[in-house]
Amino acid sequence: MNELIPLMVIIPIIAALILNALGRKNSIVKTLSFVVAILLPLIPIISNYGFHYFGGHSPLIDNENLLSSLPSLISNVSLSTFHIGINYSFEGLQKILLFFLFIVGFLAIFTAINERKRISGQYMFLIFMGLSSVTAMLLSDDIFHMYIFFEIAIISQVGIILSSNDNQKYETAMKYMILGSIGGPILLTGIGFLLALVGSVNITDITYMIKNGLIDSYSPVFLFSFGLIFFGWIYSVGLPPFHTIKSAVYSKATPSGSALLQALSVVIFISFGLAILRIYSHLPFVHGIIIFFSLAGMILSITMALIETDLRRIIGFLAVGELGYIGLGFGIGTNLSITAALFQGINELIITALLFIGFGAIIQLTKISNITKLGGLIENIPKMSIMVLLGGFAMAGVPPLNGFQSKLMLIQSALNANFPELAIIMILISIVTFMTFIKIFHAAYLKPKPKDLIVEKSLVPRSAIFTVGVLLIICIVLGLMPDLVVKELTTFVGGLI
Amino acid sequence: MINTQIAALLCSGSFILIGLYAAIFLDNIIKKIIGLSFIEEGANLFLITLAYRSDGVVPIFLPGMSPDWFVANSAYPLPHALVLTSIVIGASTLAVMLAIAMVLYKKHGSLSAFKILGDNHE
Numbered sequence: 001m002n003e004l005i006p007l008m009v010i011i012p013i014i015a016a017l018i019l020n021a022l023g024r025k026n027s028i029v030k031t032l033s034f035v036v037a038i039l040l041p042l043i044p045i046i047s048n049y050g051f052h053y054f055g056g057h058s059p060l061i062d063n064e065n066l067l068s069s070l071p072s073l074i075s076n077v078s079l080s081t082f083h084i085g086i087n088y089s090f091e092g093l094q095k096i097l098l099f100f101l102f103i104v105g106f107l108a109i110f111t112a113i114n115e116r117k118r119i120s121g122q123y124m125f126l127i128f129m130g131l132s133s134v135t136a137m138l139l140s141d142d143i144f145h146m147y148i149f150f151e152i153a154i155i156s157q158v159g160i161i162l163s164s165n166d167n168q169k170y171e172t173a174m175k176y177m178i179l180g181s182i183g184g185p186i187l188l189t190g191i192g193f194l195l196a197l198v199g200s201v202n203i204t205d206i207t208y209m210i211k212n213g214l215i216d217s218y219s220p221v222f223l224f225s226f227g228l229i230f231f232g233w234i235y236s237v238g239l240p241p242f243h244t245i246k247s248a249v250y251s252k253a254t255p256s257g258s259a260l261l262q263a264l265s266v267v268i269f270i271s272f273g274l275a276i277l278r279i280y281s282h283l284p285f286v287h288g289i290i291i292f293f294s295l296a297g298m299i300l301s302i303t304m305a306l307i308e309t310d311l312r313r314i315i316g317f318l319a320v321g322e323l324g325y326i327g328l329g330f331g332i333g334t335n336l337s338i339t340a341a342l343f344q345g346i347n348e349l350i351i352t353a354l355l356f357i358g359f360g361a362i363i364q365l366t367k368i369s370n371i372t373k374l375g376g377l378i379e380n381i382p383k384m385s386i387m388v389l390l391g392g393f394a395m396a397g398v399p400p401l402n403g404f405q406s407k408l409m410l411i412q413s414a415l416n417a418n419f420p421e422l423a424i425i426m427i428l429i430s431i432v433t434f435m436t437f438i439k440i441f442h443a444a445y446l447k448p449k450p451k452d453l454i455v456e457k458s459l460v461p462r463s464a465i466f467t468v469g470v471l472l473i474i475c476i477v478l479g480l481m482p483d484l485v486v487k488e489l490t491t492f493v494g495g496l497i
Numbered sequence: 498m499i500n501t502q503i504a505a506l507l508c509s510g511s512f513i514l515i516g517l518y519a520a521i522f523l524d525n526i527i528k529k530i531i532g533l534s535f536i537e538e539g540a541n542l543f544l545i546t547l548a549y550r551s552d553g554v555v556p557i558f559l560p561g562m563s564p565d566w567f568v569a570n571s572a573y574p575l576p577h578a579l580v581l582t583s584i585v586i587g588a589s590t591l592a593v594m595l596a597i598a599m600v601l602y603k604k605h606g607s608l609s610a611f612k613i614l615g616d617n618h619e
Contacts, residue, residue: 071564144579151586155593162597170604174526174597175614181533181590182520185540188583189513192544195576 004047005090005139006054008098012040012132020125030113033124037109040131041102044095057085078214083202088139091495092488093342097267098135100346103474104263104353105131107467111256111357114463115364123163127260130156134267143229143275144191144201147184150236153268154180157249157261166252176249179235179242187232193225194279207278217282226280230289233276237269238320239297239327244304247316251369255360255464258312259353262319266349269323270342273330277338278496287333291422294327298429305436311359311369314440318433319352322395328426329410332417338493340409343486347402347478351395354471358388361460362444366453371440376449381460385445387468392441394475396434402478409486505546512539526598526608530591537587541580548576 015036022029051058060067060080067075074080109127113119133153137146158173158180166172191201197215198206210217233239238246246265250258273290280286301321305314326348329341361384362377363369378385394401397408407430414423478485512535519532549572556574558567598608605613 071568074568144582148582148586151590155589158593158597170597170600171614174594174601177590177594177597178520178529178533181530181594182517182536184586184590185513185536188540189543192540192547192576195544195579196547199573199575201575201579 002048002050002052002090004043005050005052005088008040008043008047008139009088009132009136011036011043012128012135016125016128016132019121019128022121024118024120026118029119029121029124033109033119033128034113036128037102037106041099041106044090044098044102047090047095049091049095052088052090053083054086054088057083058087059083078208078212081208082200082205083141086140086142086145087202088136089141090139092492093270094138096485096488097138097270097342097346097349100349100474101131101134101263101267104259104349104471107353107357107470108256108260108263111259111461111463111467112254114461115254115256120163123160126156126159126163130160130260130264134264134271137271138267140271141204142202143194143206143279146271146275147187147191147232150187150232150268150272151180151184153264154184154236157264160257160261161249161252164252164254164257169252172245172248172252175245179245183232183235186228187236190225190228190230190232193221193228197221197225203275203278210279210282223283226276226283226286229272229276233269233272234293236272237265237323239293239323240300243297243301243317243320246320247301247304247313250316250319250356251310251312255357255363256467258316258356258360262352262356263349266323266326266345269326270345273326273341274496277330277333281333287331289331290327291331294324294331295422295425296324297321297327298324298425302429302432302436306432306439309371311362311371311374311440311444314371314436315352315355315359318355318395318436319348321429321433322348322352324429325407325410325426328422329413332413332419332422334413334417335490335493336416337410337413338496339486339489340406340413342489342493343482344403344406344410346485347394347406347475350471350474350478351391351403354391354468354475355388355395357464357471358384358391358468359440359444361464364460364464365455367456368453371443373450373453374444375447375453376445377455378445379449380455384460384465384468385441387465387472389441390472391468391475392434392437394479396437397430398434400476400479402475402482405479405482405486501551502546502549505542505549509539509542509546512536512542524609524611526601526610526613529610530594530598533594534587534591537583537591541583541587544576544580544583548573 019029067080130153133149136149140146161169161173195201198209209215235242253261298321301317305317308314325344326341329337394403397403411423411426516532516535520529523529553572554570556571601613602608
């Protein structure tokens with residue numbers, strides 16, 4: 001049923017448009033959002049692997065009748081293998097990653113619906129547009145198509161920030177937009193250089209040209225295109241020097257909004273990262289550059305997290321730092337490391353959502369995010385605190401949780417690829433992550449409650465407890481049975497490399 | 498006489514550099530946004546320039562045209578389609594930025610990026 005492939009993008013877009021039109025009709029907006037959000041994870045599960053060619057435009061080589069009627073300038077050259085239109089590819093990675101993305105999306109929507117008495121159709125519009133745009137990026141085999149949906153994702157992310165109650169949201173949104181408006185066109189110019197050299201923006205066509213020596217893949221134009229596209233990538237995912245603005249973005253949104261923003265960022269990271277690997281991995285310096293920026297992201301983010309006192313900013317820095325592990329896996333560039341990086345991406349999506357929503361309960365209770373002014377909250381929210389503790393363990397890589405499995409795979413892949421120094425750095429950063437997490441956990445839950453701390457509500461919403469519980473169950477299941485996803489990912493990476 | 502394609506490429510490069518200068522060094526947020534718009538348009542002009550073919554024809558295959566002649570002489574249509582989409586996206590981001598700038602001006606009574614964005618937010 002390959003017709004289901006485009007529906008993963010189309011259904012959220014249609015839902016977004018309808019919800020936007022419904023505006024402030026609260027109950028209809030809530031019901032429709034819930035129904036669409038709960039149906040979305042089912043589509044990747046029931047959809048078959050394969051391709052979808054928009055407009056039915058498969059490569060000419062697949063259509064002999066049409067090919068024979070065309071001039072020899074087209075039919076006798078490699079142009080006949082090119083993809084004429086946009087095509088979506090749906091394989092093991094897309095199936096698993098989209099399933100978990102939609103699960104996180106559903107839980108974020110479920111939490112938002114239950115936390116707010118009134119919810120606007122416009123807010124739901126932004127969430128569904130964000131989901132559909134990153135889905136399109138992951139499915140698409142066309143780098144320009146990815147760029148367009150990347151820009152839509154940026155606008156959706158800005159909208160999600162603006163819908164929070166933070167008094168600095170406009171300033172952060174403006175900074176993010178300014179940087180995005182530099183990063184976006186630079187990415188577009190890089191795509192333009194590739195187009196000038198290859199004549200196509202389809203990634204499969206570009207790699208075909210490179211593999212068959214039809215273009216000079218060491219020419220200055222090609223190298224320049226790498227520089228520009230790489231710049232767009234590090235901006236989009238928050239690697240240095242954009243790690244501070246990215247963590248600020250997370251800290252300004254609502255807890256469920258932050259969970260979703262991080263999920264979108266992970267999918268953007270993986271989509272562009274894989275595109276860069278497919279096109280440029282033959283260049284000898286590419287892996288080194290990816291490793292350098294990933295390491296810098298991990299080290300700078302964890303350092304910032306250690307000195308920061310704002311709870312939301314700390315989680316934001318930890319989330320950005322964890323992305324570095326995915327980059328390291330891509331940078332090492334072996335089958336095992338890329339598989340581990342993709343597994344880490346899926347885990348990152350789940351764990352950070354858990355932590356954002358879990359720690360968000362503290363801010364809902366106290367209206368305070370400064371950890372020096374918090375304390376003793378384990379008495380107020382014992383269940384939530386235990387679940388958050390386990391989520392933190394998962395992030396730090398404590399067995400038998402999912403973070404442990406993916407980080408162990410990454411360390412093994414670094415050792416197998418003769419990068420023992422990277423393995424050591426990964427272990428050290430995991431330890432520092434663990435320390436940072438324990439610091440904030442102690443500050444918020446364990447240390448004596450300050451006298452002036454006022455807990456406004458006695459209970460956190462049940463929806464938040466449910467959401468964190470479900471995410472924790474996923475962490476445990478993936479930790480105990482990593483083969484549920486690793487087998488599919490290994491097959492996908494085997495075909496990719 | 499300078500080649501049209503080279504001139505357009507230089508022009509697009511100038512647009513991007515002027516835009517980068519405005520976005521990075523000018524203090525007024527509206528001027529920054531104008532600079533960002535310059536970068537966007539520079540990128541679009543660059544893509545359009547790729548499609549240019551000297552003495553070429555519009556890439557529409559009409560009855561009576563020889564396919565070989567058409568392939569050899571038509572401009573490249575793909576960048577045109579890409580730029581059309583890119584312009585729409587650029588207009589959307591521009592609108593969002595201007596809307597946020599309006600709110601920031603109402604909140605701070607100033608459009609100085611140093612005053613509004615230069616605090617210790619990040």
